[in-house]
Amino acid sequence: MNNIVFGKYIPLDTPIHRLDPRAKILAMLVMLVAIFIPAGWTGYVVLALAISFVVKVSKIKFKVIIRAFRPLIFMMCFLLVVNILSVKQGQLLVDIGFVKIYADAIFNTLYIIIRLFLMIMLTTILTMMTKPLDLTLGIEYLLGPFKRIGVPAHEIAMMISIALRFIPTIIEETIRIMNSQKSRGVDFEEGKLKEKITAVVSLVVPLFSVSLQRADELANAMEARGYVPDAQRTRYRRLHYVRRDYILLVGAILILLAMIALALFL
Amino acid sequence: MAIKFEKLSYIYSPDMPYATKAISDIDLEISEGKITAIIGKTGSGKSTLIQHLNALLLPSSGTLTIADFTITSDKKPKGLKALRRKVGLVFQFSEYQLFEETILKDVAFGPKNFGFSEEEAIARAKEALGLVGLDESYYERSPLDISGGQKRRAAIAGILAIDPDIIVLDEPTAGLDPRGTKEMIALFSALNKKLHKTIILVTHDNEIVYESADEVVLLEDGKVVCKQDAHSFFEDRALLKSHAIIEPKIVKLKDLLMDKGLKLDNIYSIQDLAVALGGNHE
Amino acid sequence: MVLYMGIMKNVVEVKDVYFAYEEDNDALKGVSFAVEKGTYTTILGHNGSGKSTIAKLISGLLVAKSGEILIDGEILNERSIESIRRKLGIVFQNPDNQFIASSVREDIAFGLENYCVDPEKMDAIIERYAALVDMKDKLEKEPTNLSGGQKQRVAIAGVLAMQPQIIIFDEATSMLDPKGKEEIKKTIHDLHSDRALTIISITHDIEEALNSDYVIVLNDGKLYKSGRPEDTFKDKEGIEAIGLDIPFTYKVAFALKEKGIMIRDVAKIEDLAEEIWRSSLKN
Incomplete structure (x- = not known):
């Protein structure tokens, strides 16, 4: 269950928490673009410093972020192997007969790993420091201008917020059904392939039918309280940009520009 | 199949700052062949306690002995399957465990998992469905197409088909209508009296406890307050009052009448009361 | 008809x-x-x-x-x-499946938003109805941290806020558990x-x-x-034949009637005890 906790909101009160979710989402997008600009090692040092500064302000322990990275270790190793087998450029580092490792293979992998690591750091900061509800509200506001070209911004936000609201409920439900089936002799950890499939079916089918029932009841409750998907409605929570939000956005854009400059002139 | 908890504690998320002791230092023996009700407020540790009976949770400390099975904080308990065959757990809203295409197949699922042959599993399923009062006409129906009360009974049959010696039922009457509730009480009473199953009943409904249980275990804040004979438990007014336990209605009426000066003894049901009072008149 | x-x-x-x-x-x-x-x-x-x-x-x-x-x-x-x-408002059976938003405050606001209430006025309405169901001190709570009875009270507040x-x-x-049942019954009664x-x-x-x-x-x-x-x-007989129950006090009165003791039908156990006691004095 630990993987599910990854990126989970931490209710603290830091400057990052207080930022407008729209500013945070936009800044993150700008930074993601910056990460993908090939600005060499200097660029990565700049980015790493900038992101580390945010982490420092956010009071999250680095350990927690490293933990979020852990599920990806397997992928990293896989990448490394693929790179070693396919990249045949740069200085030859190791040569043991059939295995030849070139410097570029290592560098390429490192580049990807660093990019991934920075990206995960960014998204983790965003989700840990922003209430899920604020996040969806931010998305809704940001998608607002696209309503004219048919993007159902409000519906998307409503779907995300309901999904987020029901995650804990569904986890609870999953545990309960798993326990019921364990009592009926199902072994979720071991067994032959056929047994494993039955085990999964015995969990997924009830979970699916309960979720459908929930969805039906939830739809009734929403309708009874006057919700009509495409109708006009007011919003209780509204967002306002303040000074710190502009500072964040300007900062992010400056870093992006710096990266572009580095890529062009170095 | 005696059940014995010794100094058993369970802590949720022990490594986290918000670790909570769900149950602590449980010393408890549950008698064989009886109906034992476990009562207590929501959050008193009832469901944590019963999950140990199937090693779904392993104790943080202490031991649980069920016949020749011993469960400790040891990570990999041996003989899990054999234990789960002996102790059947019927969870709250158990109807949500149904998943096969037909009711018969669903009920036979348990026995098959425990290594019975297809024919034997089907035979056991048929027997179990008979016990819960679902006749042949239900065998080939989808478990999703029957009423809530019938689903509940099909789910219980799924456990009965495994033929466990001990049957644990968590809120088996929740959401049932009065008739469904009566049938459920009749079912587990029959399992106890006729098939000599040990029944452990977790419920909030003290009327059901008073009507059907032999013994009562009261949990509060993860600790056992007492374990007592059901009738004497509900007659201990001071105890009920200090733990805010709702008296069964018949007990309340009897207490009120005795306070007014009527002499009443051995009143456990409306019928007992009618006989006692009627006797005075004749 | x-x-x-x-x-x-x-x-x-x-x-x-x-x-x-x-x-x-x-x-x-x-x-x-x-x-x-x-x-x-x-x-x-x-x-x-x-x-x-x-x-x-x-x-x-x-x-x-x-x-x-x-x-x-x-x-x-x-x-x-x-x-x-x-x-017209409706409160459903399952406390979880009618809690739409992620906090008490926003769940009560949900219906108000649908009826295009001015956001400036929402806080006052939310607080008034949360107080009515005794949930005013839990406005920021998430549904996972509420009991079934509390969630149902939020549902009631959400319905009340629309003034049906x-x-x-x-x-x-x-x-709900007995405590939750009592809470809700008392809220409805009030x-x-x-x-x-x-x-x-x-x-x-x-x-x-x-x-x-x-x-x-x-x-x-x-x-x-x-x-x-x-x-x-x-x-x-009729009520029991269709799978329902009659109240305890009525059951007792019926059982006593069969033994020749006639008492009035009453709703409360206290009154029933009084009736039985009185009838016992007559004999």
């Missing part, structure tokens, strides 16, 4: 309503009844008797196959549904104390029915009986 032609106005009228979830299998087979304004009416019936279907029809979540439903004198149909919905005339409770206490609201409660709780103004009993999609609770529960 209108059952209670009093001076009071009928706020809900159900006239010969049929409904089927699947063809050739009517869940409701011609049900008629009326609910007077400001009363507390309970609807009883075994599971599958059609009680919840009635609640969904009245609140316009389902549409009847035939027959007519009038809310506050207005015929319920596609055109009137929006205005009718503002007069009628509130339907569709087995709203059946999934809400009804000034008789401004009409309450319709679909329930298995016989004692709640006994304390209500009127009881409507459904059986297999038909109206079995309706009237004042004290009259309804006199029919012990």
Whole structure:
């Protein structure tokens, strides 16, 4: 269950928490673009410093972020192997007969790993420091201008917020059904392939039918309280940009520009 | 199949700052062949306690002995399957465990998992469905197409088909209508009296406890307050009052009448009361 | 057929309503009844008797196959549904499946948003109704940190915030523990104390029915009986035959009658004890 906790909101009160979710989402997008600009090692040092500064302000322990990275270790190793087998450029580092490792293979992998690591750091900061509800509200506001070209911004936000609201409920439900089936002799950890499939079916089918029932009841409750998907409605929570939000956005854009400059002139 | 908890504690998320002791230092023996009700407020540790009976949770400390099975904080308990065959757990809203295409197949699922042959599993399923009062006409129906009360009974049959010696039922009457509730009480009473199953009943409904249980275990804040004979438990007014336990209605009426000066003894049901009072008149 | 032609106005009228979830299998087979304004009416019936279907029809979540439903004198149909919905709130059975937002405050706001209430005014409304159900100190809580009874109280506040005339409770206490049940029953009772609201409660709780103004009993999609609770529960055999129960005090009175002890039917155990004690003095 630990993987599910990854990126989970931490209710603290830091400057990052207080930022407008729209500013945070936009800044993150700008930074993601910056990460993908090939600005060499200097660029990565700049980015790493900038992101580390945010982490420092956010009071999250680095350990927690490293933990979020852990599920990806397997992928990293896989990448490394693929790179070693396919990249045949740069200085030859190791040569043991059939295995030849070139410097570029290592560098390429490192580049990807660093990019991934920075990206995960960014998204983790965003989700840990922003209430899920604020996040969806931010998305809704940001998608607002696209309503004219048919993007159902409000519906998307409503779907995300309901999904987020029901995650804990569904986890609870999953545990309960798993326990019921364990009592009926199902072994979720071991067994032959056929047994494993039955085990999964015995969990997924009830979970699916309960979720459908929930969805039906939830739809009734929403309708009874006057919700009509495409109708006009007011919003209780509204967002306002303040000074710190502009500072964040300007900062992010400056870093992006710096990266572009580095890529062009170095 | 005696059940014995010794100094058993369970802590949720022990490594986290918000670790909570769900149950602590449980010393408890549950008698064989009886109906034992476990009562207590929501959050008193009832469901944590019963999950140990199937090693779904392993104790943080202490031991649980069920016949020749011993469960400790040891990570990999041996003989899990054999234990789960002996102790059947019927969870709250158990109807949500149904998943096969037909009711018969669903009920036979348990026995098959425990290594019975297809024919034997089907035979056991048929027997179990008979016990819960679902006749042949239900065998080939989808478990999703029957009423809530019938689903509940099909789910219980799924456990009965495994033929466990001990049957644990968590809120088996929740959401049932009065008739469904009566049938459920009749079912587990029959399992106890006729098939000599040990029944452990977790419920909030003290009327059901008073009507059907032999013994009562009261949990509060993860600790056992007492374990007592059901009738004497509900007659201990001071105890009920200090733990805010709702008296069964018949007990309340009897207490009120005795306070007014009527002499009443051995009143456990409306019928007992009618006989006692009627006797005075004749 | 209108059952209670009093001076009071009928706020809900159900006239010969049929409904089927699947063809050739009517869940409701011609049900008629009326609910007077400001009363507390309970609807009883075994599971599958059609009680919840009635609640969904009245609140316009389902549409009847035939027959007519009038809310506050207005015929319920596609055109009137929006205005009718503002007069009527419903609290469902499952506390989890009607908690839509991620905090108490925002869940109460949900209905207000749908009715385009000015956001500036929402806080005052939210706080007023949260206080009414005794949840004012838990406004920032998330649903996972609330008990079933608390979630149901939030649902009630959410409904109240829309200022309906009628509130339907569709087995709203059946999934709660005794404490939660008591909380909700007390909340409903308090809400009804000034008789401004009409309450319709679909329930298995016989004692709640006994304390209500009127009881409507459904059986297999038909109206079995309706009237004042004290009259309804006199029919012990009939009520038990359709899978329901009669109140404890009535059961005792019946058992005593069989032994030749005649006492009056009363609702409270305390009064029952008084009755029995008095009758014992006479002998």
